Amino acid sequence: MKIGFIGVGGMARAIIGGLIQARTFAPTDIVVHSHRQESYQPYAQEHGLVAVLSNQKVVQASDLVILAVTPNVAPAVLKEIKADLTGKVLISIVAGLSLGDIADLVGETVPALRTLPNVNVEVGAGMTAVAANAALTGDDLTAALRVFNTIGDTTELAEDQFGVFSALAGSSPAYIDFFIDSLSRAGVKHGLTKAQATQIAAQATLGSAKMVLSSNKIPFELIDQVSSPGGSTVAGLLAMEEAGLMTAVVKGIDATIKRDAGGPA
Numbered sequence: 001m002k003i004g005f006i007g008v009g010g011m012a013r014a015i016i017g018g019l020i021q022a023r024t025f026a027p028t029d030i031v032v033h034s035h036r037q038e039s040y041q042p043y044a045q046e047h048g049l050v051a052v053l054s055n056q057k058v059v060q061a062s063d064l065v066i067l068a069v070t071p072n073v074a075p076a077v078l079k080e081i082k083a084d085l086t087g088k089v090l091i092s093i094v095a096g097l098s099l100g101d102i103a104d105l106v107g108e109t110v111p112a113l114r115t116l117p118n119v120n121v122e123v124g125a126g127m128t129a130v131a132a133n134a135a136l137t138g139d140d141l142t143a144a145l146r147v148f149n150t151i152g153d154t155t156e157l158a159e160d161q162f163g164v165f166s167a168l169a170g171s172s173p174a175y176i177d178f179f180i181d182s183l184s185r186a187g188v189k190h191g192l193t194k195a196q197a198t199q200i201a202a203q204a205t206l207g208s209a210k211m212v213l214s215s216n217k218i219p220f221e222l223i224d225q226v227s228s229p230g231g232s233t234v235a236g237l238l239a240m241e242e243a244g245l246m247t248a249v250v251k252g253i254d255a256t257i258k259r260d261a262g263g264p265a
């Protein structure tokens with residue numbers, strides 16, 4: 001199976017890197033083209049990918065086609081490749097481009113998957129929302145999902161929930177980094193070096209996320225497990241809540257969603 005990328009910017013490169021590292025596709029099964037030859041040619045050469053001279057040629061040479069261009073050029077590119085899409089699966093990572101928009105541009109019969117990957121695909125731990133159209137079923141759907149399951153996890157979502165997803169997974173790496181930095185800063189306040197405190201805070205965050213995902217418990221049950229009666233953890237938790245931690249997080253997500261929907265900053 002061949003996979004083609006139209007656009008090889010930051011996000012496409014993160015996905016390609018993950019696919020090569022996991023050996024889901026051999027470099028010679030990855031076909032690329034983008035706007036400027038000086039951008040895609042050296043990149044393809046460096047990684048042993050197949051570079052072709054047009055977007056149409058990407059589609060002709062691929063089974064799965066990933067549309068990885070910026071939103072402003074996506075409609076023109078879809079019109080350009082429309083005639084070559086018969087028998088192909090189209091995967092879009094273009095933010096804001098709905099399945100309805102795709103159907104208007106290339107027709108409803110092209111199997112299509114709308115996706116929203118987050119930046120953590122770069123380290124193989126991404127979170128990607130997916131929505132398939134009615135034409136994408138069976139083995140084609142499995143193949144399309146495998147791309148994103150190779151580089152993290154996926155969740156099927158109704159398209160009207162992509163805005164919430166974008167706040168919870170697209171913007172949250174910044175918020176989680178902010179939390180890690182706050183934890184680390186507290187370590188510095190109490191005498192650790194910044195490097196050591198950051199390593200400790202980041203690894204504790206990673207491990208706690210793994211605990212949540214690998215247990216059948218909600219986070220509050222895990223909190224209770226580590227909070228012994230009259231102990232230091234419950235004292236810390238209550239002090240954080242007195243300062244409004246949960247309300248601050250929810251307000252931050254509300255503001256993200258509002259701004260994403262076109263509201264004021």
Ligand SMILES: NC(=O)c1ccc[n+]([C@@H]2O[C@H](COP(=O)([O-])OP(=O)(O)OC[C@H]3O[C@@H](n4cnc5c(N)ncnc54)[C@H](OP(=O)(O)O)[C@@H]3O)[C@@H](O)[C@H]2O)c1
Binds near residue numbers: 012035036070096118
């Ligand atoms: N970055 C993120 O965290 C993120 C997350 C989720 C979704 N997305 C979506 O992913 C898409 C790509 O984002 P990005 O951050 O990778 O953008 P980017 O770095 O700006 O890359 C855009 C790519 O599109 C190529 N391009 C422009 N016009 C083209 C054309 N007519 N034909 C073929 N290729 C063309 C550019 O070519 P050259 O390299 O030759 O200039 C470039 O490779 C966007 O639609 C964005 O909404 C991004």
